[in-house]
Amino acid sequence: MVSRIAKMSFSILSPENIKSLATVRIVTSDLYDVDGYPVEGGVMDPRLGVVDPGLHCRTCGSGIGECPGHFGYLELAKPVIHILYTKAIYKMLKISCQKCGRILSSDKEGAKRSVKDLSRNPPNKCPHCGAAQGKIKFLKPATFYEDKEELSAEEVRERFERIEKPELKKVKFLGGRPEWLILTLLPISPVTTRPSITLESGEKSEDDLTHKLVDIVRINQSLRENIDIGAPDFIIKDLWELLQYHVSTYFDNELTGTPQARHRSGRPLKGMIQRLKGKEGRIRGNLLGKRVNFSARTVISPDPRISINEVGVPEVIAQELTIEVPVTKLNIDHLKGMVKAEKVNYVKRPDGRRIKVTSENKKEIVENLSMDWTIDRQLHDGDIVLFNRQPSLHRPSIMAHRVKVMPYKTFRIAPQVCPPYNADFDGDEMNLHALQTEESRVEASELIDVKNNIISPRFGGPLIGLDLDQISGIYLLTIGNKVFKRKDAMEMIAAAGLDIDLPDREELSGKEIFSFLLPDNLSMEFKANCCVNCDTCLHERCKYDAWVKIKDGRLLTGTIDSAAVGAFKGKIISKLHRVVDTEKIKEFIDNCGRLAISYLARRGFSIGISDLDLPPAIMHHVKDRVDEAEKESNQLIDKFGKKTLKILPGLTAEQSLETQILNVLAQALNDISKIVEQHIKESDIIVMANSGSKGSLVNITQMAACVGQEAILGQRIKRGYSDRTLPHFKKGDLSADAHGFVTRGFKQALSPTELFWNVMNGREGLMDKSLRTRKSGYMQRRLINALQDLQVRHNMVVKNSAGQIIQFRVGEDSVNPSKSDWGEVKWLE
Amino acid sequence: MITSVEITRHVLVPKHEILSEGEKREVLKAFDATESQLPKIVVSDPVIQLIGARSGNVIRITRKSPTAGEAVYYRIVVEK
Ligand SMILES: [Mg+2]
Ligand SMILES: [Zn+2]
Ligand SMILES: [Zn+2]
Ligand SMILES: [Zn+2]
Ligand SMILES: [Zn+2]
Numbered sequence: 069m070v071s072r073i074a075k076m077s078f079s080i081l082s083p084e085n086i087k088s089l090a091t092v093r094i095v096t097s098d099l100y101d102v103d104g105y106p107v108e109g110g111v112m113d114p115r116l117g118v119v120d121p122g123l124h125c126r127t128c129g130s131g132i133g134e135c136p137g138h139f140g141y142l143e144l145a146k147p148v149i150h151i152l153y154t155k156a157i158y159k160m161l162k163i164s165c166q167k168c169g170r171i172l173s174s175d176k177e178g179a180k181r182s183v184k185d186l187s188r189n190p191p192n193k194c195p196h197c198g199a200a201q202g203k204i205k206f207l208k209p210a211t212f213y214e215d216k217e218e219l220s221a222e223e224v225r226e227r228f229e230r231i232e233k234p235e236l237k238k239v240k241f242l243g244g245r246p247e248w249l250i251l252t253l254l255p256i257s258p259v260t261t262r263p264s265i266t267l268e269s270g271e272k273s274e275d276d277l278t279h280k281l282v283d284i285v286r287i288n289q290s291l292r293e294n295i296d297i298g299a300p301d302f303i304i305k306d307l308w309e310l311l312q313y314h315v316s317t318y319f320d321n322e323l324t325g326t327p328q329a330r331h332r333s334g335r336p337l338k339g340m341i342q343r344l345k346g347k348e349g350r351i352r353g354n355l356l357g358k359r360v361n362f363s364a365r366t367v368i369s370p371d372p373r374i375s376i377n378e379v380g381v382p383e384v385i386a387q388e389l390t391i392e393v394p395v396t397k398l399n400i401d402h403l404k405g406m407v408k409a410e411k412v413n414y415v416k417r418p419d420g421r422r423i424k425v426t427s428e429n430k431k432e433i434v435e436n437l438s439m440d441w442t443i444d445r446q447l448h449d450g451d452i453v454l455f456n457r458q459p460s461l462h463r464p465s466i467m468a469h470r471v472k473v474m475p476y477k478t479f480r481i482a483p484q485v486c487p488p489y490n491a492d493f494d495g496d497e498m499n500l501h502a503l504q505t506e507e508s509r510v511e512a513s514e515l516i517d518v519k520n521n522i523i524s525p526r527f528g529g530p531l532i533g534l535d536l537d538q539i540s541g542i543y544l545l546t547i548g549n550k551v552f553k554r555k556d557a558m559e560m561i562a563a564a565g566l567d568i569d570l571p572d573r574e575e576l577s578g579k580e581i582f583s584f585l586l587p588d589n590l591s592m593e594f595k596a597n598c599c600v601n602c603d604t605c606l607h608e609r610c611k612y613d614a615w616v617k618i619k620d621g622r623l624l625t626g627t628i629d630s631a632a633v634g635a636f637k638g639k640i641i642s643k644l645h646r647v648v649d650t651e652k653i654k655e656f657i658d659n660c661g662r663l664a665i666s667y668l669a670r671r672g673f674s675i676g677i678s679d680l681d682l683p684p685a686i687m688h689h690v691k692d693r694v695d696e697a698e699k700e701s702n703q704l705i706d707k708f709g710k711k712t713l714k715i716l717p718g719l720t721a722e723q724s725l726e727t728q729i730l731n732v733l734a735q736a737l738n739d740i741s742k743i744v745e746q747h748i749k750e751s752d753i754i755v756m757a758n759s760g761s762k763g764s765l766v767n768i769t770q771m772a773a774c775v776g777q778e779a780i781l782g783q784r785i786k787r788g789y790s791d792r793t794l795p796h797f798k799k800g801d802l803s804a805d806a807h808g809f810v811t812r813g814f815k816q817a818l819s820p821t822e823l824f825w826n827v828m829n830g831r832e833g834l835m836d837k838s839l840r841t842r843k844s845g846y847m848q849r850r851l852i853n854a855l856q857d858l859q860v861r862h863n864m865v866v867k868n869s870a871g872q873i874i875q876f877r878v879g880e881d882s883v884n885p886s887k888s889d890w891g892e893v894k895w896l897e
Numbered sequence: 898m899i900t901s902v903e904i905t906r907h908v909l910v911p912k913h914e915i916l917s918e919g920e921k922r923e924v925l926k927a928f929d930a931t932e933s934q935l936p937k938i939v940v941s942d943p944v945i946q947l948i949g950a951r952s953g954n955v956i957r958i959t960r961k962s963p964t965a966g967e968a969v970y971y972r973i974v975v976e977k
Contacts, residue, residue, distance in 0.1 A: 863927075863928075865928055865929075867934075870934070871930065871931075872934045873928055873936060876968075876969060876970055876971060877965070877968065879964055879965075880964050880968035
């Protein structure tokens with residue numbers, strides 16, 4: 069049955085409320101009797117809830133965790149000001165007549181004026197009975213005066229009782245009766261809100277609130293006794309003030325003008341306000357910022373030898389994180405072995421008691437271990453855990469990995485899973501969560517295991533694939549017709565950890581070795597990343613070996629590079645998704661990465677500054693081209709000065725000049741790029757650019773020959789001093805080098821002004837990046853908030869949590885991108 | 898001077914059809930939804946006025962879709 073809430077109202081708790089909420093009347097300050105059992109009528113009364121494992125609640129009958137706890141109440145010998153309501157009390161005193169108890173305003177009933185407004189300037193004469201009103205004063209923390217005469221809490225309360233109901237309706241009062249602002253009954257919070265801790269020694273340590281309550285009850289008792297025996301007024305007043313102090317600090321122990329209540333050790337006690345307030349308080353610390361158990365965080369580092377769905381977990385973490393296992397007929401012997409080997413941290417007895425396993429008590433535990441116990445065993449190889457890197461911007465930011473316990477102190481991951489997490493190893497940290505239930509483990513391994521998330525749910529291509537050196541390696545292995553002696557091939561394959569039966573031949577080609585990783589039913593053809601887009605594509609006969617042809621799992625021609633196995637674009641990976649199961653794809657990505665690194669380690673891979681050397685004649689050529697461009701732009705500037713410059717449609721003369729200069733300079737850089745491409749010698753830098761592992765021809769040109777125009781906001785650099793960019797130039801200088809054109813390459817070193825242009829551009833990039841991530845982060849947040857409770861129902865209808873239809877067919881075509889081929893359905897080709 | 902425009906002939910206005918009571922029941926059944934769970938369209942909508950649909954009618958809207966070629970959407974006519 070679902071009921072709807074029709075109305076809600078907030079008001080102050082009345083004494084009747086307090087009494088009816090309570091199950092126990094507190095009468096004694098004693099906590100435990102001589103046998104250690106809680107005393108009835110004390111603040112640890114068993115009817116206030118259970119905190120001890122194995123016991124059941126005297127009020128509701130449920131056990132620990134089930135019982136919510138139950139309130140008690142304490143009858144105060146004399147009323148006490150509620151310290152959090154002093155402001156409200158002060159205002160109410162100011163606006164009500166001291167004699168007749170009516171509101172000090174001539175408003176009609178139901179006028180609903182705010183208490184705050186009325187109390188700002190109360191009349192000094194009652195408009196109803198004409199009685200003169202004394203000046204009300206409030207002295208922190210909780211004393212009220214009327215014309216220097218102190219008002220006791222009782223007097224304040226009596227005064228408020230006189231305010232009649234229709235009178236109260238003239239103002240916006242909190243709700244309830246004003247006299248409830250003064251406490252006559254104190255609610256005693258359930259023991260579940262202040263559980264006592266049993267120390268290892270068996271000694272009990274009580275919560276701060278319990279200490280406070282004991283003080284309150286004790287003082288209250290002695291106040292009552294003194295009143296009963298008719299003790300002198302000053303004694304009663306002292307005791308009452310002490311009671312007021314304790315009740316006040318119970319609520320808030322950081323009151324100004326009040327000494328803090330302290331523990332015996334001198335540490336200030338935590339009041340209720342202190343529990344809620346601040347960064348570590350209940351709101352910010354527990355409700356908004358959640359911490360979870362069974363989790364770990366540390367720095368990540370790469371391990372190219374582990375599988376993409378594994379995670380290397382440091383021994384110290386594996387020993388600390390546990391999984392709860394119930395003891396059964398089937399596993400009891402195994403678990404006993406684990407206890408003996410100290411791979412179990414705790415055992416839990418059926419009575420709920422947890423025992424830490426130590427080398428001293430493990431024998432005894434093994435003897436006693438039986439079916440209804442549970443044990444907390446340490447993480448070991450093969451356990452499934454969740455792994456996460458913030459910011460968690462998309463689903464694959466959290467995936468399930470298998471544990472592999474390793475030495476040292478970092479989490480180890482395969483470099484191939486960096487892209488979905490957007491992780492690198494410059495100090496990034498990641499979080500790990502040990503799954504605690506069988507259901508969660510099954511769900512994790514079926515839904516979010518890395519191997520089931522290779523294809524992105526966003527674009528239907530591979531999120532996981534080779535990167536950087538792995539691509540360089542596989543490129544160098546497969547390009548052209550490299551031939552390996554059988555022994556070398558075997559060594560390489562063994563070092564990669566592959567188990568392959570080599571054909572009975574003395575020599576093997578790199579393409580053959582790679583082909584061992586492919587399943588027999590894979591056939592495809594595509595252009596590699598290193599394809600230079602020849603005018604007429606020669607396919608198999610491409611002189612750059614850029615036409616990849618795979619027939620029945622054999623690489624016939626072409627080079628394997630980022631277009632084949634790279635993250636975000638690997639065509640082989642996305643095609644494999646349609647011919648083999650995910651386990652096989654995972655193996656392919658693992659093996660491919662290892663084979664690449666194995667070959668690369670044998671071959672060696674290194675770059676140096678001399679890789680960027682160009683012959684002197686070519687450097688001259690570059691210089692000439694730069695000079696030519698500068699000359700051309702100077703000619704444009706001349707024409708501009710003589711007003712003979714060609715004006716482009718829709719642009720002013722200045723804009724036309726800028727556009728044409730930019731074009732001239734860009735053309736020059738383009739030409740230089742071509743010169744570099746033709747004349748730079750083969751090196752590992754070129755390998756990186758061709759294979760798509762890192763860098764491009766643009767980067768190489770900028771390093772080797774010419775950086776080109778540095779632009780700010782897509783324009784030549786203009787800002788700086790009046791009429792010039794820097795004091796090094798004449799005012800009004802429009803030339804290329806005065807507006808951000810860098811004529812040299814990084815290798816030749818830049819001139820001071822050129823360096824400045826470069827840094828300006830670099831700073832713009834930095835600003836842009838941070839601004840963009842902030843904007844897109846907020847955009848993402850809003851989208852997630854809007855979409856979070858939509859779901860795709862079994863019949864492909866998109867509904868929200870109220871059952872309202874959002875879309876009649878998901879995406880209008882009901883294609884699941886993570887099961888698609890780059891967003892398309894191509895099953896039937 | 899243009900005095901009136903036939904908006905249904907505009908390229909950006911998709912096809913709107915009023916469903917019969919039977920068709921309406923079928924739609925609600927097929928999508929396991931109540932009337933209030935269907936997307937809405939106000940009775941003052943120009944196309945709704947033009948085709949003369951009334952509050953409570955279900956409209957089938959057939960539009961071009963970048964993913965599926967053609968996509969069908971239903972809306973129930975409501976008073977403001
Ligand atoms: Mg980083
Ligand atoms: Zn209970
Ligand atoms: Zn009066
Ligand atoms: Zn080609
Ligand atoms: Zn070619």
